[in-house]
Amino acid sequence: MNPKLLFWVPAALRMALVLSGVGVLWFLFGVLTALVVAFALMVVMVFVQLSYLYQLSNWLDNPHSAKLPDGWGAWTNIFSRLYRLRRDDEKSQAELSEWLARFRQAMHLLPDGVVIMDDVLFLEWCNPAAEQHLGLTHERDKGMRVTNLIRSPEFMDYIILGRYEQPLTLTFRNRKLIVQIIPFENRRQILVTHDATETERIEMMRRDFIANASHELRTPLTVIVGFLEIAGTELDLDAPTRAAHVKLMTEQAHRMQHLIEDMLTLSRLESVDYPLRPERVDIEKLMEQVLRDARALSAGKHTITLAVSGPDVLGGFEELHSAFGNLASNAVRYTPAGGSIHLLWQDGAGGPQFIVQDTGIGISPEHISRLTERFYRVDKSRSRETQGTGLGLAIVKHVLLRHGGTLTIKSEAGKGSSFIVNLPKSVTTPVGGELLPQ
Structure with a gap:
């Protein structure tokens, strides 16, 4: 049914009922009695409407579905619709709060730092990883300009140039950080930080390991190849010299063998494919x-x-x-x-x-x-x-x-x-x- 009819039809019926009652009183007791009763009824109806308006005004100061008053007449439909709207709104707020709590929990557990800033780089929020990477404190630094909190010439140049499509690698607070600013919405920016200190250390260890292993293997190989070249070009070597060369080559070959065995042992100890079987x-x-x-x-x-x-x-x-x-x-x-x-x-x-x-x-x-x-x-x-x-x-x-x-x-x-x-x-x-x- 049309919402307008749902409102006006009951109101017209109530008005017709009041007028009918007044008409009966007029017929039975005269016009004066009818007018007095009609006036009294109008005062009561106005008071009821003002009372419901007052209750509605108080409810709007602290809208809660459980505190919504019951109505009479047209107010029953009004309060019923307000109750449904407020209940749906509370349900949406509860779901939003749950998702916000999940988001914050995820951001707290994220290993990368996340800093949310406005368009003029004032700090709005940051997660614990960002606090650790950049030395920030959310409660203390909220509302402050990020460029005043992160004192790094490379970071300042990155901000001034505004070339945010490429990340910036900088050394800050004894850490190797990869930072990037990502604009989003109209007046918001996200600063993402990734701690590459451990990755850099592992990469350096890898380079050092390859360089050292190559050096250690090169020495015995150089000795063996050198003696083999001598043996190939000088066929008239005397027996003592040949025996000395063979001895040195054997020693270097054993050294190289021990080195390779130790490298394989280390590789096996570090591999997850070889768990310890006590x-x-x-x-x-x-x-x-x-x-x-x-x-x-x-x-x-x-x-x-x-x-x-x-x-x-x-x-x-x-x-x-x-x-x-x-x-x-x-x-x-x-x-x-x-x-x-x-x-x-x-x-x-x-x-x-x-x-x-x-x-x-x-x-x-x-x-x-x-x-x-x-x-x-x-x-x-x-x-x-x-x-x-x-x-x-x-x-x-x-x-x-x-x-x-x-x-x-x-x-x-x-x-x-x-x-x-x-x-x-x-x-x-x-x-x-x-x-x-x-």
Whole structure:
């Protein structure tokens, strides 16, 4: 039905009913009584309308569907329609609030920084990542100009030139940041920041690794190729010279082989395709094997002792042998002839420990933090003399990461070193018992 008819028909019927009543009173009691009753009815109707207008005015100050008054007459339809409109509006606001909460949660979890600015670069909102990247604080800096908060000449030039189609790479607060401004709406702009510090560090490590690996492989290959060229051009080499050349080529070939094996070991340790499969490791057997390898490398030049008092552990036998063997062989290589090396396996306060103590040349403090980097050497000439690959401690670090362990290095130049492996208690097994769960 037409909305106009829904309003006017009931109103006309109510007016007709009032007039009919007044007419009856006029007929029964006279004109004066009818006029008085009619006036009284008009006053009541006006009062009712003013009362509903007053209630509507109060409701509009704080519109809420639950507080909407009930109406009479035409007001019933009006309040009913207002109730439906307000209820739909509250539902829309609830959905909008939910989506806004989700958006803010997503922005808070986003690893990239997001800064919302107006057209003159005044800060309106930023997420925690942007606060961390740019040193901003949303509560403190809201309403301030972003160019006054980010003091960087490169960023200022980027703003002035206005070439926002290309991102800007800058160093800010000891971070490598990639920033870009994206205009949206008519009076809004978004500043997006991406922290490329870790990516840059990994890329630098990759470049250094390739350069170092190439250098390490080039040296033995140069020696082998050189001797092969000599052997091919000088056929009348005497037997002692030929034997010396073959010996040197064999040594360089073994060095290259060890280097490649260590590189493959590192690659396997870092790969997700080779997860650790824990098994019970017989520590006495493992320590005896490490001791034999160290004594074979020493060839009687050092005093090497072993003490075992700790429990068996859960882990990879070959991986732990590689890590402990590298620590023991390093002690042999960097301890002068006549020195002593002590290998110790014990149950420490925080879990089992493997300790290698030597009376070697020691390490200066500035080198200790970098010892587990690939190809990092304190003394490159001595490392080559001892046939080291420069990857041993990197292998140790990755093996311990897979076993939840840590490596502590204590050393002083000229006074020897102590390499302490700490494994968590969760890897220990009871003596003669079953494996403990990890």
